[in-house]
Amino acid sequence: MNHLTDFEVFLMLSVLKVVVVLVITLLGVAYTVLLERKLLARMQNRWGPSRVGPFGLLQPLVDGAKSFLKEDMNPLAVERPLFILAPIIALGCALISVSVVPFGAVTRVRGVDLFQIANVNIGLLVILGVTSIGVYGITLSGWSSNNKYSLLGSLRSTAQVISYELALGLSLVGVVLRAQSLNLRVIVDSQSAHGALSWNIFGGFQFVAFFIYLMAAFAETNRAPFDLPEAENELVAGYHTEYSSMKFAMFFMAEYANMITVSCVATLLFLGGSTSIFGHIFDGILNTPIANAIFPVCWFVAKVFAFLALYIWVRATLPRFRYDQLMSFGWKFLLPLAMANIIVTSLVLAVRG
């Protein structure tokens, strides 16, 4: 690799990182679906998918092949350009936000960080911005379908996402105040001193913010107990009623990719990112470069999947909210609570600092 210039190395490694992260995220999406079906089944005393491969492990691949081979139907009355654009926006935005997430400790090869695609100063705002663009996927899909159930579902969903985006953004301000930066790497580093004790959720006393983030994130990703946009007993299937084949699969993947993104953000901001639970106690053991590169990634993945399991657990447990309950919960409870959290956090920081 020595005869290559720095720029060539940067270019090659960047393309490699993008491809690897994309493939892993899509695989993660596929297997989160399987995890959800298996866990839900276990919680309801069923088996879940068990026929394809050992423990049903090949089920996601077969599902993907099936939706790929299904007939791609376009109803006659749809607004065609937007009907096709909507799932692309939804999936694209869901996948783009992974690009600023740091997956592991800083591991440089010729100046290129291996475990983060782009280290942006305003990484957190980039994620928020990309998710706010993702709303268009849902909005446009409902309108372009020319179907009243789709339109109602997408209106509900848009209103819900916009409302909860406020609480979500405000809940993160406390963490940003503590870390004094919007750079995700710096936010992670600010929680790395004493393992779990210095995570924002415990040592940082941001558990109120974590609670708000949790609620708002469930609503942002249209998941139970806030899955009103696709309330099947009222709206058939909500905004993706008219979609079939791969276009439906793209919405489906976007939902799970959003879940993964939200779990990544929760991990980075509240659960210490890729740092170990035990802090620096076991630093002396296995102190080789490869182990130092791999263990943080394992921690990160474990935390993300723990958060995903929480998602699924909640889905299996809680019934769906009513729409007016959803709105009053978001505006009258979460938003004031988030603001109170910001004020208290900044007061404490001002007194101590």
Place this chain on the structure above:
Amino acid sequence: MQLALFIVFGALALGGALNLLLQRHPIYSALSLVVVMMSLAVLYWSLGAEFLAAAQVIVYSGAIMVLFVFVIMLLNAGKEEQTQGSRAAYSVGFPGAAAIFCLLSFVFLSERGSLQSTNIGGDLSSAVDNIAVLSAMLFTRQLLPFEVTSVLILVAILGAVVLARREQ
């Protein structure tokens, strides 16, 4: 590299703005405006104003334009219709817009000396962390305009509430 960024997204912004004017259906116009906003955000970023870029995307494309699209969808607005008045607006509007464009570019070009200038992408190559500087400026020297603006927005919100509740 940065010049290419500027050219691509500047062209995208111009194309989006033209498309906004030429489209017959309001939803396509609104979406072109989103494209313009996003391209402007990239241009801000390439000038080193990261926070402004992110705020542009989150506030304008992510919130305000979603509301625009939302309203267009709710009203189910149809295609634009050609009337006598709209033709008159065409014949006056295009020369008027051209005149304003010429006036603005004349002012900018003749006052180039007194305006500050920056290199395209000049700030992009060095790492800038301007959020702290920006907020210090906003909360010390620009505090009064900042607070007055927020009161203005509050007044607008209250006005909307009053209008919405009048029927009761």
